[in-house]
Amino acid sequence: MPTAGLKTIIALSFVLAVGFLLVILSCALWHSYYPLLVVGTYVLAPVPNWVCSHCSNPDDFVESSGAAVLDLGRFCTGFLVVMGIALPVLLAHSSLISIPAMVMSVIGGLLIYGTIISFAMFFQEEQEF
Amino acid sequence: MSEDRLWKFRRPEWLNSIWARNAGVYAAGAFFSLAFYTLLDSAVWSKSALNGSDLHVTFVDWLPFIFSSLGMLIINSVEKARLSADSFSYSGSGVAWKARVVLFLGFAALAGGMAGGVTVFVLKFVVPGVPFPAMGMGVENVVANALVGLSSVVLWVSQNMEDEYSYNLSL
Numbered sequence: 001m002p003t004a005g006l007k008t009i010i011a012l013s014f015v016l017a018v019g020f021l022l023v024i025l026s027c028a029l030w031h032s033y034y035p036l037l038v039v040g041t042y043v044l045a046p047v048p049n050w051v052c053s054h055c056s057n058p059d060d061f062v063e064s065s066g067a068a069v070l071d072l073g074r075f076c077t078g079f080l081v082v083m084g085i086a087l088p089v090l091l092a093h094s095s096l097i098s099i100p101a102m103v104m105s106v107i108g109g110l111l112i113y114g115t116i117i118s119f120a121m122f123f124q125e126e127q128e129f
Numbered sequence: 130m131s132e133d134r135l136w137k138f139r140r141p142e143w144l145n146s147i148w149a150r151n152a153g154v155y156a157a158g159a160f161f162s163l164a165f166y167t168l169l170d171s172a173v174w175s176k177s178a179l180n181g182s183d184l185h186v187t188f189v190d191w192l193p194f195i196f197s198s199l200g201m202l203i204i205n206s207v208e209k210a211r212l213s214a215d216s217f218s219y220s221g222s223g224v225a226w227k228a229r230v231v232l233f234l235g236f237a238a239l240a241g242g243m244a245g246g247v248t249v250f251v252l253k254f255v256v257p258g259v260p261f262p263a264m265g266m267g268v269e270n271v272v273a274n275a276l277v278g279l280s281s282v283v284l285w286v287s288q289n290m291e292d293e294y295s296y297n298l299s300l
Binding site: 071074075076077078079080081082083086087089090091093094095096 | 151154155156157158159161162163165166169170173174177178179284288
């Protein structure tokens with residue numbers, strides 16, 4: 001893991017801003033504000049993992065009750081991540097939003113989620129000590 | 130260890146890693162999400178302006194999905210280690226038997242959900258001869274139930290992977 005410096009923070013915040021720009025533009029250009037749901041989805045996506053990792057005791061390896069809670073968190077995270085892609089596709093299929101709005105909101109959502117994930121990866125090691 | 134093996138081909142080494150197990154659980158969540166949103170897509174499409182037919186998605190179309198999700202929940206809530214009663218001396222008082230009954234109910238609900246999806250597809254869409262854009266709602270119903278089944282298979286396999294992993298670790 002490379003050391004996270006100031007450049008990383010600047011780059012990540014830039015990518016986050018581009019992601020929000022794409023999502024908000026996909027809403028505002030076509031005057032239908034359904035794609036904003038994608039932002040909420042991707043902000044919520046790491047929450048189950050975070051909650052469940054605090055609920056379980058990482059020390060008991062053999063007793064699988066701790067791992068079950070972790071698995072539940074991973075399951076919910078996988079659900080929410082795919083929801084962020086599936087929701088714009090669903091809305092575009094029913095022509096509630098247009099196809100370019102769908103593409104923009106999917107790309108923007110992936111950028112936002114990638115920012116959150118890489119931020120957590122870069123700054124995870126310092127929290128442990 | 131190698132004496133207990135039943136199959137000729139051994140599992141590849143990477144399948145036992147904790148990384149593959151976590152990826153399996155994430156993939157199971159992803160498949161379940163795809164299933165849910167496929168079905169939700171058919172419901173939203175049926176109420177949208179694109180649907181020219183009189184056919185609409187009602188509660189009947191959701192019922193197979195509810196059953197297969199319930200089956201998936203039951204199957205994956207059962208502790209897998211309790212199934213093999215012969216290797217555990219402390220699971221004597223009928224725990225393995227109970228686990229098998231509950232697991233049977235779960236698989237029955239899952240298979241019943243899939244069969245229900247096909248039933249709704251045949252009775253509501255194929256037999257009246259619905260033309261294709263509206264027929265898509267029935268196809269999505271079948272696809273959603275199949276994806277729930279796939280999701281529970283992936284989750285089951287990756288949970289069994291975990292058992293093997295912790296077994297290797299405890300040795």
